[in-house]
Amino acid sequence: MIKLHGVSLSPYYNKVKIALLEKGVNFQEVLTPPSQEDWLLEKSPMGKIPFVEINGHPLAESTVILEWLEDAYPTASLLPPTPNGRALARELMTMLELYVMRPAAPLIGHMMKGSQPSAEQAEEIRQALARGISAVAQLARQAPWLAGEDFSFADLSAAGILPTVGRLSQTFLGEDMTLRLSGCADYLQRLGQRPSVARVWADRDAALAAYMARRE
Structure with a gap:
């Protein structure tokens, strides 16, 4: 177990x-x-x-x-069958975590405290996110999954990170930064059709609603 x-x-x-x-x-x-x-x-x-x-x-x-x-x-397997495909899946996963989720992390603190970032901090986060999302876009295949034909490590990270960063950036920066990734809305729709992702998203949304209710 x-x-x-x-x-x-x-x-x-x-x-x-x-x-x-x-x-x-x-x-x-x-x-x-x-x-x-x-x-x-x-x-x-x-x-x-x-x-x-x-x-x-x-x-x-x-x-x-x-x-x-x-x-x-x-x-x-959650990795593509070829060495290059496996490397791309790991590369995209790493980029999402280091250059998209990490710059957005300070916004989680603001969400939990009910505070707002300063204009300077918000602009720094916006620029870092724009650069990170651009890097992901340069590598992403979306054919139909992020690293190509196979659902992979890249999609596991994307399923957790993109909705979170989208919500945070919309709330605190006034823009869903993930939409700078071409085809992101359609990609997220495909992700949400997988039973595993749908269940995890439902559990996440329930936990977020419970947390916000306690905070209020």
């Missing part, structure tokens, strides 16, 4: 959750916010989520977990 620790608001948690659903792996979700408590640091040394427990063995970092799942369940 695999236990998946984290929260449904995390794109990285959702990336792993979609992978588990796609592979048909039996798993249990355990609501676990990030923290620096000793028990959690024993399982995730930086106190981050998600992490998994595989028959009691802890494993942290979302991409490492994906790679473990590929090794353990290779017949339901």
Whole structure:
């Protein structure tokens, strides 16, 4: 039995959750916010989520977990069959996480606190997002999936990151920055038609609604 620790608001948690659903792996979700408590640091040394427990063995970092799942369940692969295709899927995943999600991360803090970024901070985030999304657009295939014909690691990240960044940028920057990625709306529609993604998005939306209700 695999236990998946984290929260449904995390794109990285959702990336792993979609992978588990796609592979048909039996798993249990355990609501676990990030923290620096000793028990959690024993399982995730930086106190981050998600992490998994595989028959009691802890494993942290979302991409490492994906790679473990590929090794353990290779017949339901989430990587393209060719070396170049696999590299592109990993490249797109990394770019989304480093250059799209990371610049938007300060906006999550503002959402949780009910505050607003300064004009200077907002412009810095806008410029960083524009550059990151442009880099993703340069590599994206969308034929029909982000790295080409095969649903892959790139799509797992995109399913968590693009809706989150779209919502944050619309709210705080006055523009859904993800729409600068050509064909993004159609791509997200295709993603939402996959049962794994539809379930994860529904769980995410329920968690967000519950959080906003508590904050108010």
